[in-house]
Amino acid sequence: MIPQKEGELQLSRRLEGVSESATLKLNATVQQMKAQGVDVINLTAGEPDYFVPEAAKKAVIDAVHANQSKYTPVGGLPALREEIARKTNEQQKSLSSNRPWKSNHVVVTNGGKQALFNSLMAILNPGDEVLIPAPYWLSYPEMVKLAGGIPKFIPASGAQGFKITPEQLTQSIGPHVKVLILNSPSNPTGALYSKEEYKALGAALAQSPYSKNIWILSDEIYDRITLGATPFCSFLEANPELVDQTITINGVSKSAAMTGWRLGWSVAGEKVTQAMLTLQGQSTSGVNALAQWAAIAALKLPESEFTSQVESFRKRRDLLLENLKKARKLEKYTPDGAFYVFAGVGKYLRPGEDSIDFAQRVLEEAKVAVVPGTPFGDPECVRLSFATDEKSITEGCQRLVSYLDSI
Template sequence: MTSNPRERRVSQRIGAIAESATLKVDAKAKALKAEGRPVIGFGAGEPDFPTPDYIVDAAVEACREPRNHRYTPAGGLPELKQAIVDKTRRDSGLEVTPAQVLITNGGKQAIYAAFAAMLDPGDEVIVPAPYWTTYPEAIQLAGGTAVEVLADETQDYKVTVEQLEAARTERTKVLLFVSPSNPTGAVYTADEIRAIGQWVEDNDLWVLTDEIYEHLVYDGPDGPQDTGSMPVLCPFLQDNCVVVNGVAKTYAMTGWRVGWMVGPADLVKAATNLQSHATSNVANVAQRAAIAALEGDLSAVEEMKAAFARRRETIVSMLNEIEGVYCPTPGGAFYAYPSVKGLLGREHDGVRVETSAELAEFILERAEVAAVPGEAFGSPGYLRFSYALGDDDIVEGITRIQKLFA
């Protein structure tokens, strides 16, 4: 006896997708603020700066141009593709052609499109954890299976070749590589990248490298960090490597929804065909704004980076003053990812807290501070704090947590 098809109103494939934990925390914080509660939200990875004026001005001008009121090529405006080619050469040293570029509706669509073009059912993707919440969901949607490899704070949140090899099976097809990392801020050295790249080559795998935070790499104790782009440091991988990037983090353009993937022309063509049926072209006004962003200088970017570097020092120092919390100094991005294991399995203000998810809820209710628990990133026992918010809010928010656990 077969069940009524209408009894399952949502497909199993879509029903299995989890809501974005970071956006969920951000939405809850905003809802509490709307109720009048003085919540400070460390949840969303979103710069608090406005988009630079010259980019906004380019969008305003684009709105008045009738050519931008029409369909344009599904894969992106030729002018933006060329701007990405030039920007990629300038910023990472990677030489590509416009045929190797697909413009997408933000970095998330680029990630999904890349996995959809690379994976067949049963293919495995090695995913270093802690990971950004979207990666496993995009892999699952594309028909693949995410295989998690955990690196904790004792490894500076960076996986080793030995760990990757232990996770590899005959079904492994892709390695996901992210540096700087969301949620940890970890930055791999050039030598570490070369070693991992050689392992990818030796095992005839694909690699998807997410470079959305490429401009947010901070100086280490001895000066600028020695790092780089995997396909530049490992040129032998260029025919099996996809680079994902976008304007969201670098230019404070999260809401403009312009990302891209760069890769071998045949894979990019396949992903473009998918986009032609899924969304067609990215909004032309946003694409014109992105051209202005990429063709401009990086002075506004450097100003934001300097602010993030200052905030990084503040939040790491203040978190490490809390007994039971250990926060390594992140090398890039704008996230602090402290271990809170020392606060778990204990009673706080009459409430016993066993997990980092429970701890995040406790902090939100008692201190009115929103952070994302490590469960969202495949590593329970941690909290993620974005420091892409104002200096005063950072100090006030962490001070509240300090008082809560004093």
């Protein structure tokens, strides 16, 4: 937030203490260096390096020719809301066999980001606490603050697989807690909760005397990208009894490589959905019509359409980890999902340094861009993305390893 001086036109205090997106900023620096001809290897990508599926491209072109240019309903095109309800029901069979989601439970949003923001704005009152397992996706605490809430972190170190335990959850719940945010597979750690682990968290929550006051925001945006033996599990699939207090967030950004087309959604009960529709109706309205037609087409594609992409992410994760082996003081964890390795650099930090200083050094001296873990809640880790080509992964790791050897 830019400091404000007396005598100047004043801005809202709402943004005090809210940081700008560190990843978007870093990406801009890297692009600038590249434009100046510096040979930088970029391991910061927060998006798949695939193209939009052909069916989605064709749907947009058809929609343009069919003059689909008018405002759409605030909650999204009926056909898209139906498609999203269908997908969610498939992922939450233990719930949907009794209580299937319908299109009126869906709000189509400008990316998963707006669905998260809508949810927090619709739920939080000033002073409400929001539990966030750390490391976390860097926008969660900033969004909580913008919505008037107070982020409360539950630490989940690499030693515990970057996942919170039921005991930690029990200890963290107090009378002011209004929301618990869960994200599996996780950005930045790639941690993935199994059905059993999610069940145990749901049970811990249910045992609390405050359980009925707490909303669960389950961010499932990386659902398709699972890399190990543990399959993806939607929070409500493991805990269908928590249906009235859970909001499922998802989108096509990561699962169909459509980040720039800005299309996500929330699926939740009628009351909170109505509140989010009111909010969205008075702010951004319905999402770009063309992106909605594209999303319908992407959601209709069979899973087999994406198998090779996921397989390639798996191969590139292994390549990255293999190349990092030689950096013996680097703490490495194998991600089960998403496309990031979150590695501990604590043993390479100079006194007083954190991962931001470290990433800056690596960028300047090794010409490799990595994302510092500090804004993700871990000052001793960096995030390395494998959503890039194999050559860049190999070369980037080699540069990083020889730099680490030299210090």
